Amino acid sequence: MSTSTTLEEPKTGTWDGGNEPLKASYGKLMMWFFLLSDAFTFSAFLIVYGLSRHTHVPYTGRPEDFTFSTEWWPIPEKVFNAFPGFHGVDLPLAFVALMTMILILSSVTMVLAVEAGHRMDKNDVQKWLLWTILFGSIFLGCQAWEWTHFIVGTDEGMLLADGSRIYGANMTMNQYGPPLFANLFFFITGFHGTHVFSGVVMLIMVFINTVNGVYQKRGHYEMVEKVGLYWHFVDLVWVFVFTFFYLI
Amino acid sequence: MAAHTDHSHDFHQTGDIPKAQTKVIWKTFFILVGLTAIEFLFAFTMDASTLRNAIFIILTIFKAFYIVAEFMHLKHEVKALIWSILIPLALVIWLMVALIAEGSYYFDSIVNYFN
Numbered sequence: 001m002s003t004s005t006t007l008e009e010p011k012t013g014t015w016d017g018g019n020e021p022l023k024a025s026y027g028k029l030m031m032w033f034f035l036l037s038d039a040f041t042f043s044a045f046l047i048v049y050g051l052s053r054h055t056h057v058p059y060t061g062r063p064e065d066f067t068f069s070t071e072w073w074p075i076p077e078k079v080f081n082a083f084p085g086f087h088g089v090d091l092p093l094a095f096v097a098l099m100t101m102i103l104i105l106s107s108v109t110m111v112l113a114v115e116a117g118h119r120m121d122k123n124d125v126q127k128w129l130l131w132t133i134l135f136g137s138i139f140l141g142c143q144a145w146e147w148t149h150f151i152v153g154t155d156e157g158m159l160l161a162d163g164s165r166i167y168g169a170n171m172t173m174n175q176y177g178p179p180l181f182a183n184l185f186f187f188i189t190g191f192h193g194t195h196v197f198s199g200v201v202m203l204i205m206v207f208i209n210t211v212n213g214v215y216q217k218r219g220h221y222e223m224v225e226k227v228g229l230y231w232h233f234v235d236l237v238w239v240f241v242f243t244f245f246y247l248i
Numbered sequence: 249m250a251a252h253t254d255h256s257h258d259f260h261q262t263g264d265i266p267k268a269q270t271k272v273i274w275k276t277f278f279i280l281v282g283l284t285a286i287e288f289l290f291a292f293t294m295d296a297s298t299l300r301n302a303i304f305i306i307l308t309i310f311k312a313f314y315i316v317a318e319f320m321h322l323k324h325e326v327k328a329l330i331w332s333i334l335i336p337l338a339l340v341i342w343l344m345v346a347l348i349a350e351g352s353y354y355f356d357s358i359v360n361y362f363n
Contacts, residue, residue, distance in 0.1 A: 021326075021328055022325070022326055022328055022329040022332070023325070023326045023329070024325060024326075024329060029329075032329070032333055036333055036336060036337075039337065039340070040336075040339070040340065043340040043343065043344075044343065047340075047343055047344050047347050047348070048347070050344070050347065050348050050351065051347040051348060051350060051351040052351070053351070054348055054351030054352045054354075054355055055351045055354045055355050055358075056355070057355075063295070063296070075296070077291065092291075092292075093288070093291060097284070097288060100284055101281070101284070104277065104280050104281065104284070105277075107315065107319055108273060108274070108276075108277045108319075110319075111273045111276075111318075111319050112268075112270060112273060115268060115269065115270060115273065116268065119265050119266050119268065120265060121265045121268075124268065228320075229320055232315055232316075232319045232320045233320070235315060235319075236312055236315045236316065236320075239308055239311050239312060239315065240308060240312070242308075243287070243304050243305065243307075243308040247287060247291055247304045248301050248304055248305075
């Protein structure tokens with residue numbers, strides 16, 4: 001006997017709560033509206049990035065002659081050109097391309113977990129959730145490396161007017177350009193990274209529940225779907241961060 | 249088995265699990281990878297310009313469409329849900345136009361002040 005049969009019949013009248021205009025469960029709807037509010041938050045961050053960029057002098061010279069200066073906003077591909085194991089080699093956007101691929105791949109394994117959940121295939125759900133957790137964790141590791149490199153800085157650093165050099169970036173000094181550029185980098189990618197981290201934690205919780213057969217007993221894998229919605233949103237935000245922070 | 253009737257039937261249904269339907273999922277994946285590859289192509293073969301930025305933004309919107317429509321399954325929800333998510337996002341466009349214009353104005357006034 002499953003426990004669900006002992007519940008009393010739900011009310012089905014139109015005005016008794018039986019009407020379901022959006023044809024989605026309460027949990028999924030609330031996840032959608034939370035994601036909508038989160039989309040506003042991230043949009044505001046990225047728009048503030050655009051605003052800050054427009055208030056600063058752009059670099060107008062030839063891209064080959066570009067040097068770091070607090071005078072102008074940096075060209076992103078001159079800032080993000082490092083790759084682990086290739087010290088000093090100019091590989092513009094290579095590492096961020098890898099991170100993008102990892103996150104898209106984790107989104108795919110997440111859909112596959114949701115799909116397996118629809119078929120009540122516990123083994124497949126476990127397998128694809130594990131892959132998603134793995135890719136999510138790798139992405140976090142990549143971001144940690146990217147942050148470390150950004151904070152430590154390059155060998156050359158930035159030459160100041162008095163002849164001294166500064167290396168790397170923090171909240172007040174930035175070898176790559178105006179301090180605001182570093183602040184926005186920490187803020188936007190940091191907020192996204194926090195979302196990825198929360199997503200991985202939720203995925204681990206859902207994975208433990210799946211292994212324990214909680215959803216199999218419940219009769220549906222909707223919790224996997226809800227965490228999946230969140231996870232795809234994190235991927236979606238990265239698509240926008242990638243364009244507005246790294247490409248443009 | 250009889251002693252555990254409460255649970256046993258939950259764990260012995262491996263026989264009737266339908267086959268996985270993953271064709272659309274992988275198709276969407278390859279579209280996303282393709283669009284990202286095109287973005288990189290433009291990043292390395294074209295000099296920075298308003299046109300290049302416009303291309304990036306259009307490709308990004310395409311990617312966003314595939315993630316939201318297929319991966320998040322919004323395309324297959326009822327119309328009322330689709331619009332309740334999409335219409336509020338129009339506010340983002342307003343904020344974008346307003347703040348970018350504000351930034352440009354601030355920049356212009358600073359430049360003109362010092363010249």
